[in-house]
Amino acid sequence: MNFYLGIDFGTSGARAIVIDSDNIIQAEAQYSFASISGTDLAGSWRNALFSLIGQIPQEIIKEINAIAINGTSSTVLLCDADGNPLAEPILYNDGRGLAVMAQLKAIAPPNHVVLSATSSLAKLLWLSQNSQVKSKNYYFLHQADWLAFLLHGKPGISDYHNALKLGYNPETLSYPDWLQNLPEISILPQVLAPGTPIAEITVEIANKLGLTRNCLVCAGTTDSIAAFLASGANSPGEAVTSLGSTLVLKLLSYTRVEDIRYGIYSHRLGDLWLTGGASNTGGAVLREFFSDNELECLSRELNPKKESLLDYYPLLKPGERFPINDPNLTPRLEPKPARSVEFLHGLLESIARIEGRGYQLLQELGATRLTHIYTAGGGAKNMTWTAIRARQLQVPILPSAHTAAAYGTALLSKSQLDGLS
Ligand code: ADP
Structure with missing residues (x-):
């Protein structure tokens, strides 16, 4: 063997x-x-x-x-x-x-x-x-x-x-x-x-x-990079979003993209480039308001086909690097609806919008066009969120083949x- x-x-x-x-x-x-x-x-x-x-x-x-x-x-x-x-x-x-x-x-x-x-x-x-x-x-x-x-x-x-x-x-x-x-x-x-x-x-x-x-x-x-390799993504245009405590995007590209203002740089992967950025939004903000159990139950109650018009910028404290470079960006978590399920819908929708803006920025800076997204991290198991993200991002969203680095x-x-x- x-x-x-x-x-x-x-x-x-x-x-x-x-x-x-x-x-x-x-x-x-x-x-x-x-x-x-x-x-x-x-x-x-x-x-x-x-x-x-x-x-x-x-x-x-x-x-x-x-x-x-x-x-x-x-x-x-x-x-x-x-x-x-x-x-x-x-x-x-x-x-x-x-x-x-x-x-x-x-x-x-x-x-x-x-x-x-x-x-x-x-x-x-x-x-x-x-x-x-x-x-x-x-x-x-x-x-x-x-x-x-x-x-x-x-x-x-x-x-x-x-x-x-x-x-x-x-x-x-x-x-x-x-x-x-x-x-x-x-x-x-x-x-x-x-x-x-x-x-x-x-x-x-x-x-x-x-x-x-x-x-x-x-x-x-x-x-x-090891976690990216585990995901199964291997063609230009394929990406991995990590929905852990923070939101991390990695997009495999023919071209090398660098922009230190946004914390964007590229690693070489054979003849390709693995480009990416990390936002301060992500699961840590969800955990501030909900237990993992609540996240699971409330997510099942909301309808992912309907867009939430709540426009948040979920952060634990001021400051963001990617896809908005502003060290003083203030968290936006208002207005807070009375119903928890609506609040969660607004949070998931807003993080999906930030993910979309992130991939858009990588492509504007020259990265290969996004075709698929694999997902890793604690938020990957949330099927409601996956559906919201697929609607926002307009590309197939697949579970990572493996998530262990x-x-x-x-x-x-x-x-x-x-x-x-
Ligand atoms: P890290 O390794 O970055 O700390 P993990 O990949 O372990 O993070 O993921 C933990 C995050 O996943 C937590 O911040 C939590 O809010 C989020 N999370 C856990 N369960 C769910 C769920 N059902 N839906 C959305 N997010 C979830």
Whole structure:
């Protein structure tokens, strides 16, 4: 048998999924980060990685051909020449990079995706300014890079999804000149296409975990791209809307679209581009007014064929980036009808309008015309909302084939080996 293992390190936990050559799931394992506390975060990740692989039945483990790992975008760490972490990892949402924004603006081109306090490059410059980058032999790695290193033993290798917010140019497949001139360039990882086999697992890991010696470790990706890959969307014009706490759109396009004002940028996906944006509206606002049970019951009572004329902009607090760029945009949740079902109808309708405006904006900026939308996240199961969205967006809305990022990463580990096995 030929099996492929995808491992997802998300924000609240980690998950592993093994698929076979027909993409059927053969094994799954989960690890919650709830119990992780203390100071050795990288050590906790290592434990999570080995625990996940250890949960996979031995008869499956020994048939695994390839492994890929996804991590949260812009979660980074500094390691020595042997790959040992030199300080605590810096998490995706850590804003300490604010202190180096002036330096960042002086080196990066205007409107570049690295110009954010949480970008990987901002974190690198912060480490450098705080004199933690002391040797040319150090490595600056993303979470996924480091976890893969634990399996293949070669520090200093990344992929162009994780490396986008480090400044890597996925079009020219190189670090741009303005980065090449930085003294820190020597510690930046070599960048491969996601899914590229890097090396076989080390003998030590093979023996420890029961994997075969020739099992390959492949370049990884980020958690949100892995979730897109899992959805089943794969042609230009196909999109995935994530209806989680926030509303996130991703549209597969022939063309690359970038507009930092709206937080829009594109990841390379083979010869295509995955373009997208994230709005602050979404399920978190619904949860402010309704329990999940109420959402389900009240949704069944409303008629999705009829348009609600209530025109809200549901936000938890002022400020929006996409599809309206206004850091002071005030939430609009008035007038509030007496009947809860009407209020919910207005909220679902308004979020669907914002989704529609989002896809319209991506297309106005040059993305390929939208043809289908797959849906992921907690709101995907709401059939009434799906019907409202289909009416607003005028394209077929399909459930995602799979929603687990680990599944998308398992597909990635298989993608370049299909012809070889
Ligand atoms: P995240 O991972 O972003 O926190 P999830 O994908 O787990 O979010 O989705 C959680 C969200 O889904 C909640 O904010 C909740 O309001 C929303 N949700 C849950 N059930 C429903 C439902 N039946 N209809 C619409 N939204 C729902």
